[in-house]
Amino acid sequence: MLKVENLTKSYASGGRDLTVLEAVSFELQAQDTFAIVGPSGSGKTTLLGLCAGLDRASAGSVWLNGIQLDDLSEDQRAAVRNEHVGFIFQNFQLLPSLTALENVLVPLELRGVRGGTRTAQELLERVGLGGRGHHYPTQLSGGEQQRVSLARAFANRPKILFADEPTGNLDADTSATVVELLFELNREAGTTLVLVTHDLELAARTQRIVRIKGGSVVSDTVNQESAEIARLSS
Amino acid sequence: MSNFLFIWRMAWRDSRRSRSRLLLFTSAIVLGIAALVGINGFGDNLARSIDEQARELVGADLVLSASQPFDSTLQTTLRRLGERRSQEVAFASLVQFPKGQGVRLAQVRALTGGFPYYGEWLTEPGSAVAAFREAGPAGQRVALVDDALLAQFAARPGDSIKVGELTFRIVGRVRKTPGQSGFSASVAPTVFIPRELVEQTGLLQRGSRVQYRTYYQFAPGTNVDQLIQPLTARLDQANIDSDTVAERKRQTGRSFTNVTRFLNLVAFVALLLGCVGVASAVSLYVREKVAAVAVLRCLGASGWQAVLIYLLQTALMGLLGAILGAALGTGIQLLLPKVVEGFLPVTVSVAISWSAVAEGIVTGVFVAVLFALLPLLSIRRVSPLRTLRASLEEDTAGPDPLRGVVYGLILLFITGFAYLQTRDWKLALGFAGGLLLTFGVLAGVGEGLRRLVRRYFPSSWSYVWRQGLANLYRPNNQTLLLTVSIGLGVFLLATLYLLQGLLLSQVEISSTGGQPNLVLFDIQSAQREGVTQLVKRNGLPVLQEVPVVTMRLSAINGRSAAELKKDTASGVSKGALGREYRVTYRDSLISSETLEAGRPPFLGSDGIPRVSFDDGFTERLKIKIGDTLTFNVQGAPLVTIVGGTRTVDWSRVQTNFLVVFPNGVLEPAPQFHVLLTRVPDNATLAAVQRELVTNFPNVSAIDLGLILQTLDEILTKISFVIRFMALFSMATGLLVLVSSVVVSRYQRVRESVLLRTLGASRGQILRITLVEYALLGLLAAVAGLGLAVMAAWALGAFVFEVAFVPQIGPLLLLAILTTALTAIIGLLNSRDVLTRPPLEVLRGEVS
Ligand SMILES: Nc1ncnc2c1ncn2[C@@H]1O[C@H](COP(=O)(O)OP(=O)(O)O)[C@@H](O)[C@H]1O
């Protein structure tokens, strides 16, 4: 589903190269759940951005659902994202001038899907916000915003979902609800999940954990317990 | 087209929270389009009215005219041309009302026949026209007199009027004569007398300025041009001019397009200001939308889809602005004829010009899209990575070639549109080039300021100053944008203002000092002595006294005028070839003339006179020093050589001439004399006129004071129209300022709130804002004004050829006003920040 080979990213800053990611490789199968953990500034977000085709690598390659992203133009990669990818962001990134329902509708309308409103409404109900569809993001709490964002991420039935610190801006209780929903929806849809977090407890719920530090992978472990649960429940 | 549906929906939904700002951008277009539609619609109506009323302007299908009685050999031919014809002898003369002893210069038209054939000759009583037409053949002494003249001397139909040696009974008051504007009626009001009696007035003498005319009416549908075609050569030879309705249409149209063209340019400036407003408002709008665009990109929208969403918004707002502007412009267009009606020869109809409306709407949308495109293009390059890293720097992946294309389109548009408005390529290119230069200089000034402040940052200054100055170069600064948009606005306004002063000063004739204010015309050689004495007896100075001989040009370097007229390649102006020349003779130049080349007029040793030409006029005749010119002096040929050129200051009240002959050639020719003097008051003027009309009835006295006054009235009206249009530019400029500053608020809000959260006082934040905006306003204003002064100087030197003296006062005022306004609007904006709870802003809920 996702294959990363020798991925390297460096920035030219102040005359010299600053390498923030060095030769990272791994491969994920469909329906895997996968966590990238590491201290702040270790390159997690950079890696996620590269995997999702939001940025270009300095070296190495990324295959997403069998499509090699490296040589695609920005617009071609946008089409790939719309087709296969869902996103969850630390700061939600809902469009402020659109209502909750319209925010969920965006990926569907972008594809030209007919009757998207029903799908979007169902998704909102699924995340427990059926009655809040006409509210604007500013009228929703952080947790509610993140739930709308979850509904939006699943709207186009993505094959792979990228989440960057999805609970980073939420308090503990709200986090728990959002995390439950995230894993439930993920299981139901059979989506591959790539989760960036520095929360080890959250990471523990995935089947595989990659630890990076200073831009390099320091460990890549299969989470036996979680993998077992996943196998049983499917 | 599902994608298009998406774009439509997104454009609509996204606009919801920003409509008030989009409206501001709309308003920038409204006034520009209003000015454009107003002027163009007026121009259309004027052209149509001229077209419709040209026949009434002429009053006949054909007019033949000459400054001497028609050649007798032509009589039968001319009689055969048409049965319905009307003859006229016209000249200027002092007329007298015996009842009140009033004397005034009038245009005397001695008329017989059915003229006017078209248009309404409005008289009181209405039966006066018929009475007048019947009286002539019967030898009755009756006259029709212009209302203006009757009103001046409180005379009425039934009173009598003395023209030359005859006294006529006034049978009617003339309200309107086809072909005469209210203006010409007030400068030289007309007295109509029967043609049959004109000789008896004793006013027709050799050398007098008399026009002989025959008016024809033909059967409807007659092709007049074709009818007189076979006669042209003979008419030319006899110095008879022909005027047809078609020709009149062309001429009148041409002279008024010049007036509307300048106004068109003024309207265009208002529109351009609106464009600057659009570009700056949209570019700030785009900055605000970057985050939303990044999300859309993340969700899979292509770069162009994102651009189209915002382009659609701006196009729709542009359409709205254009429609509002067109409606407003239509209102102006309906009002303009009221303002200028006095000095137009036609009654301008007040129909809505749909073509001007359509043109205005299309232009509005086009301009909105074109100028919005420039900032909108950068949306294509917004990286989706911004969703992960909010503070990502501007994506500068090399220059965008499309921007170059849009810049090119804008330049093309400006040049093309300027050409459409002026029909003059040189002017259009100069206009576009000047704007380009201005834009470049302003951008340079903005960038320079940014670097300078950064480089020589005054770290020892107070906190407020440092913060305000730092705002000029920190990320997300608006230095460049505001300098260019405010500077360009100030530049356009100031240039317009200076240009207006330049134009008006050119036509302003000073009537103060020892300038002459009374011109005695048509003095016969035999009367010269007597008139001079009459003037001196009244204690008046003889300021100038010159002989005038009328002649026509018959050949240049052996090629006849008729031949040259036909040869279009020769480039010689037809008007210059066909005109009647009034020349004088003397051996020196006078104070209003300066020698340009060659020598003052002199009689060559070969006996051929060396004449002096007005410098500009040699261009029109395509002649140079040494060329041989043959004149026809009332029948007799006279060979001359161009001996020199001079420049003439036409704005001085002098008897100025295009051609000056040397002494010793024209003395025996039929001629009249002109005498310039200055009367101290109206009583003296009346006394002189009375004495003149008794002793020298054929001598005309032109009261320059009266003419200057009428001219002044016209200029006041014209400058009112110009100022009115300039007002639109000014209002648009203000809107641009407001929209630039208002939209820029969203850049500063977050910082100001953060500062406040960190404990800065209200006063401190206000002062920081004040420093930033006042500095920007001042710099932009000074730069814009400097450029405007240079532009006005260049226009004065190269286009209008008048010396330019900048009016420092108004410019200073404009600079102060711009600075103050920028600062005030900036302050008003941040006031809003201060009243809001910081938390709201920190949570990103600013909208
Ligand atoms: N545009 C950039 N230019 C230079 N350095 C950058 C840029 N973006 C990120 N970095 C650096 O890359 C490193 C990794 O950042 P990031 O991937 O955000 O880490 P994490 O998400 O693990 O906290 C950081 O040290 C950061 O300073």
Ligand SMILES: [Mg+2]
């Ligand atoms: Mg991160």
